[in-house]
Amino acid sequence: MLKPKKKLTRKEIRRDPFLETIFTAQQWVKDRRKILSQIGTGLVVLILAAILLNNHRQQTHSLTATQLGQAILSMQNGDQENAEYILQLLVDEHGNTPDGLRATYLLGKLFYEEGKPDDALPLLRTYLDSGDNEIMLCNAAVLAAHILVAQGDLTAASEILQSAREDMSIADNRYRLDLELARVLEESPTTMEEARRVVDPLVNGRDVPVVIRRQAEEIYGRSLS
Structure with missing residues (x-):
């Protein structure tokens, strides 16, 4: 009999980077107390603030990258519940960071695969507006278009695909x-x-992948019937 999977707790997937930064800064000041005593108080405050800000940014990125890795590992292991929990934390608490935006895409993809289009679409749209990974942007556009087609909004689906295509630098993604x-x-x-006009370059293009060319030929043939 399979044992139920242990759900990660918030404590297990996160530490407080700000408190760790405070400790680091305090230790830095302690180690340099003699030197700092000879410097004006205002300058010390500025130095300390710079250390806090820089370390906080670095540790926050390290934390979010770790959480994102845990979520991806959970998804690969089929543990969707933990993956959803971690991704939602990242979206809620770090949604504007690069890792938070990647979590936004992954959570949208997860909801799509779970048959929750109403939950998936806003997340996919958010990533399309703010994301920076071309492969994820391409996938997000395709998934969002599928949802919109199912909802009967062909115009919105077309617009999302056309808009995303403009941001593609990789030919295969454009195809x-x-x-x-x-x-x-x-x-x-x-x-x-x-x-038919859209697929014509895919049918006749020299560098179009075989899989895409064959599917384009099928669409072209149907358009003539």
Whole structure:
């Protein structure tokens, strides 16, 4: 019989980086007490503030990176409950940091896979607005488009894919978004011709991956029938 998985507690997945920073700064001052006694109080305060700010930023990044790693490991192990818990913490407490934004994407993806589109879509939109990882941006656009198509909003789905494509520097990501856009467009008879126009470069392009080319050819063929 399988044992239930142990749920990580908040204490286990986080430490207080600010308190650790305070301790580090206090130790720094203690070690340099003689030198600092010869310096004006105002300058000491500025030095201490700079140390606190720099160390706090470094330790916060270290903490969020650790939490993100724990969440990804939980997802790989099939422990969705812990993954969701950790990712939600990151989103709530560090949502504007790079790791917090990556957690936003991963939580949106997790909700999508769990069949919770209403929870997934706002997170995916947030990442599309503020994220910086091109692969994640591409995936977020595709997932968001799938949700919007299921909701019957083909226009919004098309707009998300077109907007994301403009930010792509990797050709394969542009090809993928073009293919997804064509799939959205072929959902409506009124935009079938536009779908054919979108996939035409994928069918005839020299550097298009075989998998994408074949799917583009299928869409092209359907657009002619």
